Amino acid sequence: MTFNRVLTLIGLAILIALPTFIPPYFLHLVIQILLWAFIYTAWALMGRFGFVSFGHGAFMGIGAYVPALLWNYYDLTPWIGIPLSLGISVLLAIIIGYPCFRLKVVGHYFALVTLALSQVVLLSLVAARDVTGGSLGFTQKTVGHSWYALQFPDKGYFYGIAVVLWLIGLLAWQRIDHGISREALEAISEDEDAAAAVGINVLREKLRVTVISAALTALGGAIYGQYIMYLNPETVSGIAVSLQIVFASIAGGVYSLLGPTVGSLLTLSLTEGLRVWFGANFIGAANTIYGILLVLCIIFMPQGIVGTIEGIKARRRRMAKPSAAPSNVRT
Amino acid sequence: MLSLASVSAGYGSFQALFGVSLEVPKGEAGGVIGPNGAGKTTLMRVISGLIPMQEGVMTMDGRPVGGLPAHRMVEQGIAHVPEGRRLFPRLTVEENLRIGAFIPQARARFADQLDWVYTLFPRLKDRREQAAGTMSGGEQQMCAIGRALMSKPKVLLMDEPSAGLAPLVVQQVFDLVRRIREEGLTVLIVEQNVQQVLDVVDRAYLLEVGSIKLSGSAAELKNNSFIRQSYIGL
C-alpha cells in the first residue's frame, strides 16, 4: 500500500514537471492522451457494467460545438457555454436513457439506439451547415491568451487543465467503484430482474451513471474543442468517434481504474508512431494495423490490456499461495 | 446393439456421470429411472454426442462411436428425442419432419419415411402445414418422435417424453412408445414416471448421483422393495 502511494506520488511529480522538459510536439500528444483518457474513463463508467453506448460521440460533439458556437456568434464565454453544453448533454442522456432503461432496451438494441443517437447529432451538425460550417467544419474566433475565452496559445495551460480533468475522471471512476452504486450496477448487469427483485432501483442507478458519463464526456469534448480550436463533425462526433471511444476503452480495459488511460496512451501513441513511421505516403497504414490489433485484442484479450495483466498477476499470486483453494472448482 | 462401458462425462470441471455401463440389445427397450439431477439427461446427451464423453467405451453394433459429435451420431443410427420436445416452433410440422431427415442417407428415402411417420401418427398429417409451436403438448411430442424417426434410426433415445403433459396425454405418450416398439425399433427411454416406464421397457437401470445403483429386468425392478418405496410410492 505504501509502495503504491510512493509510486503515485512519483507519478504525480513527473506529471507536474512534464511540461518543463518535453518538446511542444510531445506535450501536444500528452494533452491529447489525457483528454481522450478522460473521455474513455467517462465511457467506461457505463461500459464496465455492460451498458455499451455507441452514442458518446453525440455527447462529445455537443460538448465541443455548443460552447464554440455560442462564443463565435454571441461572444458568450465558455464559462457559461460549457455548463450549458453539459446541461444539454445530460438532458439528451435522460431523453434517450430514461425510455431505454424503463423499457429494458439492452444489449444489441441499446448499442444500436445509441448508435442512432450519435448519427442524429453528427448529421444535424452537418445539416446545419449555415451555422456550423457543415462537414467543412469551423474555427473559433481567437483572442490570444484569455481566461475569459478559455484560450491559451501556451500549451502548458491546457496541459494543466487536461491533468485536472483526467484526475477528475479517475476520481469519478473511484467514487463509483467504491460506492454502493457499484454493487447495485453489477447486480443489474448480471440480471436486471433479479436486481429489481432485491430492491435495487434499476432505473435510477442506470440513469445516474449514464448522466454522469454523458456530462463528463461532454466536458471532455468541450475542453478538447477549446484546445484544438478547429471543429469538424467527423472528428468530434458520429459513428467513427463513438467507435473510437468504445474501442480504446475496451482495449485498455474497462474493469480497472487506469484501463481507459492505458487505452488512450496506447492507441494514440500507436497511431502517432505509425503515422510518423509510414509518413504521409501511406495514408491508412496506421489505422490498418490499428484495426488488426483491435480485432486480435478482442479475440485474445477480452479483458483489455490492463485487465489481462492484472489477471496474470492474480494467477501468479494464487500460484504463490498454494494453500488458497482454486476458485473455479464447483462442488 | 447400443452398449456403454464405464462411461464418465460432465460439464467443465463438474462431473455428472461416473463409470456408467449399460446395454440395450437389438429390438429391446431399456429404461433409465432416477431422481432429478441424477444425470439422466446428461447420459442421453452423452450418447447422442451433445456432450463429449470423458472416459469409457461406447459402441453401436460393436463399432466404437464414443466421442463423435452429435451430427455424426445421427449417421450411426442414433436418434434423440430431447427433453421438452424442442421442436422448431415456427417451422411447420412437415418442415420439422424434413429437418429430421437432414442426413444424406435419410434424404434419399424421405418420401417413404414421411409416409411411414404419417401412418404411425395420422394426426401429424392433418397438421402438416401448421406451425409446430401452435400444437398441443401431446401433438408436439408426436412430432418430436416423428422427427427423430425420419432419420430411420436403429436406436431411439427418448428423454422424459411424458414431462409436462397432462395425465391423459401421458397415457397417450406411453401408447406411442408401445407403437414404436411394435415397429421393431430399439429404444432407450429416460423417465421420472417410474411406474409407467417399467410397463413398457424390458430392462431398466436406476441412476443415482451419476452412477448405476441397480439394474435388472423391468419385472425385477417393479418388485424391488427399494424401488417400490422410493420411486413408486407403495
Place this chain on the structure above:
Amino acid sequence: MDIYLLEAIINRILLGGVLALLALGLNLIFGVIDVVWIAYADIVMCGMYALYFLYAEYGVPLPVACLIAIIGVSILGVVVHLLIIAPVLNSPPLNQLLATGGLLFFLQSFATLLFGTDFRNIGVRLPILEFATMYISFARLIAFMVGLIGAVVLYLFLKRTYIGTAIRAIAQDRDIVGLMGVDQRRIYLVTSAIGGALAGLAACLLALQYDVHPFIGNTFGPVIFMICVLGGLGNMIGGFAASFIISQIIAIGGYYSNTEWSYVLAFTFFIVLMFIRPRGLFAR
C-alpha cells in the same frame, strides 16, 4: 399530390430494394449465427471496389465482373466468419460486436491504404427514364428489380432446400440441431457465404449509382442496422418491410428539406419507435 414528391418517393422505393437486400443479409447472419456484423456495409464497399477494378480498370465485361465480385464477397464472408466470428462465438455479445467493429476499422483503413481516398465511379451511364413527366433512374429500377429477385430466390432457398430449412431451424433452437444430423459449423459457413453474396449483389447494384470510396460504408451502414432493428433483428420479412418504410421517410424528408435532415428525421423516428416497439415494428 405533387409530382416531384411522387418522383422522390418512387426513386426511393427503388433504392429501398438495395437496402432490403442488405437488411436480408444482415438479418440472416444475425438470426442464424447470433452476431451483428457491424462491418457489413464495409464488406459491401469491398465488393464495389472489386467491381470497379474488374470492370473499369481491367475491362472485364460487366455481367462477368458482377459475378466475380459476388463470388469474391461471398468468399470474403466465409473468411470473415472463420477468422473473426468463429473465435468469438462463445464470447459475450459485446465482444462480438467489437470484433466486427475492429474489422470495420481495418477494412476502411486498408481500403484507404490500397486505393487512397479518391471517389471512383465505374462509369456506367444508365439513362434516366421519363415516365408521365417524372424522371426515374434506370439504375435504380434495375437495382430494385434485381433486389426483389434476390429476395425471392433467397426465400425459395430457405423454404425449399434441406440446408435452407436447417438455416431457419438453427435460428430457432441452435442447441439441438446437431441431433438432426446438422453440422452447425457448416451451416454457419453457408450462412456467411450467403450473407456475403447478398452484400456482393448489393455492391454491384450500388456501384451503378454511387462512387466508391473507403468510407462509403459509413453513409449507409447505420441505416441498415436501423432497418434491421426496426424490422426486429433476425426477422427477415420485417427487415424487408422496414427498408421501404425508412426509404420513404428519407425520401419525403429529403423532398421538404435536404438529405442530412431527412436522415436525422429517419434516425429520430427509429429511436422513438424503439421506445414504442422495443423489439421491432413487427415483433411477434
